[in-house]
Amino acid sequence: MPESRTQRKTPLVLIVDDERLMRTMLRDTLEAAGFGVVEASNGREAMERARQIHPDLIVLDVIMPDMDGFEVCSQLRKINEIRHLPILMVTASEEREVAERAYAAGATDFIPKPINAAHLRHHVRYMLRASLNVEELRQKEQRLAHAQRLARLGNWEWERGEDRLRLSEEARRILAVADDAVSLTLAAYLEHIHPREREAIRRGLDQLWQNGPPLDLDFRLLRPDGTERFVHGQADRIVDAGGDAVRLVGTIQDISERKRIEEKLTLAGKVFHSSGDMILITDMQGWVVDVNDTFCRLTGFRREKIVGWPLGDLLSGQHDSEFYRHIWQTVTDKGFWQGEVWSRRQDGESFPALVSVNAARSDGEENGHYVFSATDLSRLRETERQLHYLSHFDPLTDLPNRLLFLDRLQQSLVGENSHQGQVAVLFIDLDDFKEINDTLGSQTGDRVLQEVARKIKECIRASDTVARPGSDEFAVILREVVPGGDAASVAQKLVDSLSTPFAFVGREFYVTLSIGIALSDIDGTDPEELIQKAETAMVCAKEQGKNRYIFFSEAMNQQVQERLAMKTSLRRSLERDQFLLHYQPKFNSVTREFTGLEALARWQHPDRGLIAPAHFITLAEETGLIVPLGEMTLRKACRQNRQWQERGYHPFPVAVNLSAQQFGEQDLVDTVCRALRDTGLSPQCLELEITESVILQDTERAIDILRKLKNMGIRIALDDFGTGFSSLDYLRRFPLDVLKIDHTFVRGVVSSEQDAAIVRAIIAMAHSMRLKVVAEGVETEEQRVFLREQGCDEVQGYLVALPVPPEEVERFFPLAGGRRDC
Structure with a gap:
């Protein structure tokens, strides 16, 4: 019979590799780390050795003659007595397909060649610890289920959104529901409670969800066969970081026997000896009488040392005296208490535990015992593995996230001194990605991100790192690069890789990149600083025209700081009403x-004078100030129009632009109504201009909002027509009044037959749909003549009038009842 792992003083590792040199290197590394080593030169020998010696871990090469590592791994998993052993596969490739084959064959993990000795030792130690913990957790769960069955104590969880009450095995037994009924609705659960107590418990659960006190009471259950059982029930709520309830948790304990004859209560010996929970027993004065093996194993205390100690010596010190006083008062009054307590291990480490305290004493008996049962609530290893992925990787692209990127950058910078070259950080942003999301939908946006991630990975080496730290942002670590040159080459390669169009949902479009680059030997060795400087350079690349890369410089940093200052000034100016x-x-x-x-x-900037929209609208959108700025514009325009009418001028419409963020506000219609009501302006004198991207974000919601505005008498204009994904479908479905031809087409009507044809088509189409047509950006008489001949209704641009202050506008319109030539 081979020696078991618990009997060995030194973990035993089986190395499987057909290359003697590799086996020798692996043996030397592992033996130097304190592991025992056994070798096998091929797959069949490995399987035989594994049966004979039952190693604690297997290091298995992928490429071997006769049987490769994948086949060996698959066969080892079929051997029952060693099927749970951890297997570390060694591969010369980091390709995802290799990793997937390894995991499919049953590998626990894999490590690439060439093997770093420190990484190998770390993997082996980590996998051995994980294997031991998994086995202990498996046994613990079995013992816990058995202990709950013996203690007649079940537990449940209720998710309000799903209305599913999940029951433990013992809870199902107490309720006498079918074994396959792992969950019930809350209403179905309440049906098991005696009618006289049902409503009180329902109210108590409702109050608990609304921040009421935890429930702790006895009640009766009615089982399907008509019998009654007394149970002790407890319930509490679990809250999120904001303090809102996310679920209810509770226990039910069958106390029928205690209700009928409490003098027959004894120490639950079987529970004590077989439970996977920690159990501690004290006398009525609080002196420790006994503890179980689980308690000793999980806390580090020895039984012979701890027996006879006062219970106070085991407290963690993280609760005040009032907390413990409440526990003892509850146990004194009800005989039972359960809750979460910070407990202490022998080495002083604190850990959270779910503790139950039972008073074991018969009626009229002064002497008795207190039984403490505790479950270690430290995170399960499997959960940790899943959470590690979610906290370190982006699920959409399977790339490292910002946290893991920072860690890898730190490692690269630490190891920089031992390598030639330097470390380069590339911060990448997709140009105009929001427009893709807004017009084509988030599903298409996700596919674009996945495809971009794939192309970026194709442009870098296996030793480099690509990550996705933000929604439409990527970052790259280039190790051991020649100063400047390598980073520039990779950046240009990335820009070129996206030169071909994307084709999704029947549409073809381009995606470009703006890239900022920071170098460790020039810009610093602090990871956060390098990333910040690369991001600063990216912002400058975007401002200089996009689809390019730029290296960081101090002048650039100054420019970004000035931009940040402008954002702050913008907010302050809005608060001080410095806009006109x-x-x-x-x-x-x-x-x-x-x-x-x-x-x-x-x-109207206090220092820089009058600033045009082109220099602050983008800042307003980035900071979210576009919404209050847009509302201010709406109110001022309505108020000014009303003042003109009160002075005797003929009523006319004033158009106000609505941004995408304004249109996304839930109270947009109410905001417009308030502006009209507060200023006294008739809805017929207001025109709202929107763009194509705005109405395509949420089509049905956009239709509903526009119809409400239209029914009020407000005119709706579609601005910049032709520059987006122009569609006859939304022109037909949306309640529009005006179509505005974008100035980019108007500019070319005289010089470009293509632009002229587009403008003719837009005018004809709009008139066929009974829409008025307005041409923007008219700058020459030839353009106006062309538009007049094509039937364009109205023109707007520098040829006919520049934007002017309110006092200069009045020269363009006559008194009420008259008209005036432009």
């Missing part, structure tokens, strides 16, 4: 009569 409106007139293209105005915001 200019108005650009619109005119009939045939009669040249004035027809209305478009309101345009201007920033």
Whole structure:
């Protein structure tokens, strides 16, 4: 019979590799780390050795003659007595397909060649610890289920959103429900409670969910066969970081026997000896009488040393006296208490435990015992593994996230001195990715991110790292690069890799990159600082036209700091009402009569003077200030229009632009209503301009909002038509009044037959749908003549009028009842 792992003083590792040199290297590394080593030169020898010696871990090469490592691993998993042994596969490739084959064959983990001795020792130690813990947890769960069955104590959890009450095996037995009924609705659970007590428990659970006190009471159950059982029930709520309840948890304990005859209560000996939980027994004065093996194993205390100690010597010191006083008072009053307590190990380490305290004493008996049963609530290893992935990787692209990227960058910088070259950090942002998400949907956006991730990985070496630290951001670590040159080559390769168009959902479009680069020997060796400088360079690349890469410089940093200062100043100026409106007139293209105005915001900066929208709208969108800025523009435009009418001028419409963020606000319709009500302006004198991307974010919601605005009498204009994914479908479905031709097409109507054809088509299409057409950016008389001949209704641009302050607008429109030539 081979020696078991618990009998060995030194863990035994079986090395399987057909290369003697590799086996020797592995043996030397592991023996130097204190492990016992046995070798096998091929797969069949490995299987025989594994049966004979039952090693604690197997290091298995992938490439071997006769039987490769995948086949050997698969066969080893079929041998019952060693099927749970950890297997570390050694491969010369880091390709994902190799890893997937290894895991499919049953490998616990894999390590690439060439093997780093420190990494190998770390893997082996980690896998041995994990294997031992998994086995202990498996046995613990079995003992816990058995202990709960013996203690007649079941537990449950209730998720309100799902309305599913999940029951433990013992809870199902107490309720006498079918073994396969692992969950019930709350209503079904309440049906098991005696009718006289059902409503009180329902109210108690409702109050508990609304931040009421925990439940702790006895009640009766009605089983399907008609018999009654007394149970002790407890319930509490679990809250999230914001203090909101996310689930209810509780226990039910069958106390029928205790209710009928408490004098027959004895120490639960079988529970004590077989439980996977820690059990401690004291006398009524609080002196330790006995502890079980699990208690000793998990805390480090020896039984012979701890027996006779006062219970106070075992407390963690993390609870105050009032906490313990409440426990003893509850046990005194009810005979039972359960809750979470910080416990202490022999080495002083504190750990959370779910503790139950039972008073074991018969009626009228002064002497008795207290029985403490505790479950270690430290995280299960399997859960840790899953959480490790979620906390270190991006599930969408399977790339490292920012946390893991920082760790790898730190490692690269620490190891920089032992290698030639330097470390380069590339911070990558997808240009105009939000537009893709808004117009084509998040599913297409996700596919784009996955494809970009794939292309980036193709452009770098296996020793480099690519990560996704943000929504549309990627980052790359280049190790051992020649100063400047290698980083520039990779950056250009990344830019070139996206030169071909993407084709999704029947549409073809391009994605470009803006890349910032920081170098360790020039820009510093602090990981956060390097990332920040690379990001700063990326911002500058975007501002200089996008689809390019730029190295970080101090001048660039100064530029970014100035931009941040502008954002702060923008917020302050909005609070101080340092914005005003200019108005650009619109005119009939045939009669040249004035027809209305478009309101345009201007920033009256206290130091820099009047600033045009092109220099602050993007900042407003980035900071979220576009919403209050847009509401301010709406109110000022409505108030000014009403003032003109009160002064006797003929009513006319004023157009106000709505941003995408404004349109996304839930109270947009209410905001517009308040602006009209507060200023007294008629809805017929307001025109709201939206863009194509706005209405394509959520089509059905957009239709609903626009119809409500339209029903109020407000005119709806579609701005910048032709620059996005123009569609006859939404022109047909959306309640529009006006179509505005973008200035990029108007500019070319005289010089470009293609632009002229587009404009003709837009005008004809709009008129066929009974929409008024307005041409933006008219700058020459030739353009106006062309538009007039094609039937364009109105024109707007520098040819006919520049945007001007309110006091200068009045020269364009007559008194009430008259008209005026432009």
